[in-house]
Amino acid sequence: MTIPAEFEALCANDADLATLRTAIRDFLAADRAEFGWQPAVDCWLAAWDPDFSARLAAAGFVGLTVPVEYGGRGLGHLHRYVVTEELLAHGAPVAAHWIADRQVAPALLRYGNEEQRRRLLPRIAAGTLYSAIGMSEHGAGSDLAAAATRASRAEGGWRLDGTKVWTSGAHVAHQVVVLARTSPVDPDHRHAGFSQFIVRTDAPGVTISPIALMNGEHHFNEVLFDGVIVPEADVLGEVGDGWHQVTAELGFERSGPERFLSTARLILEAVAALGRQGVDERTAADVGDLVARVVSLRQLSISVARELSAGRDANTRAALVKDLGTRFEQESVEVVADLLEVLDEEAPEAVRLRELLAVARLHAPLFTLRGGTNEVLRGVVARGLGVR
Ligand SMILES: Cc1cc2nc3c(=O)[nH]c(=O)nc-3n(C[C@H](O)[C@H](O)[C@H](O)COP(=O)(O)OP(=O)(O)OC[C@H]3O[C@@H](n4cnc5c(N)ncnc54)[C@H](O)[C@@H]3O)c2cc1C
Structure with missing residues (x-):
């Protein structure tokens, strides 16, 4: 059976991306089995594990867009997108290298001088340079x-x-x-x-x-x-030129899957537990609604990754992803809380899900603030559409 092109796009699963997706999934399964880390909510802010970052980098999953001559993989933004998506969906402990890899590396490539690139990029690609x-x-x-x-x-x-x-x-x-x-x-x-x-x-x-x-x-x-x-x-x-430089970086900061997958672990584990238990039509519809929103946001976020891959400015679209995505993250916490009402209290997953929910509730107010508040981003979107 041939998969229609629009579905390939939907999954960011063209042949080499699909290979990469399988590779990162295999790495995460093996690494978790060996080192025993627990998948976390909002892992890109909260789950700081330098050893994990170094192992991830040694396996070739950090510095994906950094050119080979500076120690990276020399791949595109869509490759990075796939890896980022899998890391978040697995709740992996990625915080240590996150900002350096996401933001500082592209800034160095665009604005840094040769000496800075040679000094800093190999450490970023090795997952051993942490930046704020x-x-x-x-x-x-x-x-x-x-x-x-x-x-x-x-x-x-x-x-x-x-x-x-x-x-x-x-x-x-x-x-x-x-x-x-x-x-x-x-x-x-x-x-x-x-x-x-x-x-x-x-x-x-x-x-x-x-x-x-x-x-x-x-x-x-x-x-x-x-x-x-x-x-x-x-x-x-x-x-x-600092203003121009920081606003150019924001396209990278605002559009990635971390703007709608911060609560992915909570959603995925809750849906899995409910699936094992069996649910009524109404609960199934709520799950369907949640998943449909994730799929749409994914499409939007992938479209920005494609723009960035083509070297085009995507600041307005990035602001849109962040506004819609982080609102979804916040709302998902209470939707899952309602869904968990129907989960059997004696279910083996109940305790862990309550813990994930508590962390998600604590972090939820942060989602729409970090990276620029959503109110302000709506102004960016309007100006991007020509509204003055
Ligand atoms: C988890 C987290 C991590 C962060 N990490 C970093 C970091 O690493 N580095 C860093 O530099 N910053 C960081 N920040 C700061 C973040 O960028 C700011 O909180 C954000 O830009 C808002 O600034 P503020 O907190 O001063 O709020 P204010 O700017 O004072 O805004 C207060 C309220 O007024 C609203 N508002 C303000 N102006 C307008 C307007 N023109 N129109 C409509 N409404 C408006 C805002 O939307 C908001 O609701 C982080 C924030 C969070 C929550």
Whole structure:
């Protein structure tokens, strides 16, 4: 039987993608059997396991889009999409290398100089470089142009002063990619005069303080830069071009499957448990609705991956994926909570599902905030459609 082309597209399963999908599934099954990690909800933020990241990279599943000469696989965004989707669907502990692989590698390839690429990309592709992103500040989240962290020329490079906030993983990262003002604010061009710096977290003058979630989980931080000297070699891209650079990165940050699969483990395990138990028509319809939404979001996200593969700008579409996808993630938590009402309390999976649900509930408010709030992204979508 031939599979119609639209269904191949639906699954991102053209021949070499299907081979890759099988390979990552086999790796995950074998790795979990040997090392015993538990699939997690919101694994790309919360499940930090450097050994797993290194094993994944050694098996060739990190740095997929990084050219071979820098230690990567030299494959396309669709290959990366397939691997990312499988990692999230399996709830694998990917947080350690996630931001470096997703965001910093493309930024280095687009804006970094040769020395930076040779120094950093092989470590990213080896899953051993952990990076945080320092954009948001108190009073400069949605309105990022209000960022007040400043960098001024100093002997040996730049002197950095300011405070970043909500910096995910900074306490365990090797570096933070910081957006800072390098010229005074021009009220007519608020987005001008920014630059990006790669700042080592062990540099003198860097102080990282935890911001805990309500249950005590520690993922994000406040990061103080007090007279930190950043060598010239660690300026990323062009001085003064920082705004353009960070907005270009957002296409990668906002469109991936992590914008609709953060609750995948909860959904998949709940559906599997209900399937084993058997459900009435109404519950079956709710499951069907949930799955249909995942499939549609997948289509949308794959279409952005195809745009990125073709080297085209996909910022508006990426914003759309993030808005619809993260709303789905949030809603999925309560839909699954309702579905679990019909699961036999004595079922062997009941305890684990309740644990997954509790984590998903705790993280759900974060889904629509991180990577730019959905309210703001709707404005991006409208402007992308020509609405001023
Ligand atoms: C889990 C998580 C991880 C994060 N990780 C990082 C990180 O690693 N690095 C980093 O730099 N940042 C990170 N952030 C910060 C994130 O990018 C910001 O929280 C986000 O951009 C919103 O900024 P804010 O929190 O200052 O809210 P504000 O900008 O103060 O917004 C408050 C509310 O007002 C609404 N609002 C604001 N402006 C408008 C407008 N123009 N129109 C309509 N509504 C508006 C917003 O939608 C929101 O509901 C993270 C956030 C979360 C939740």
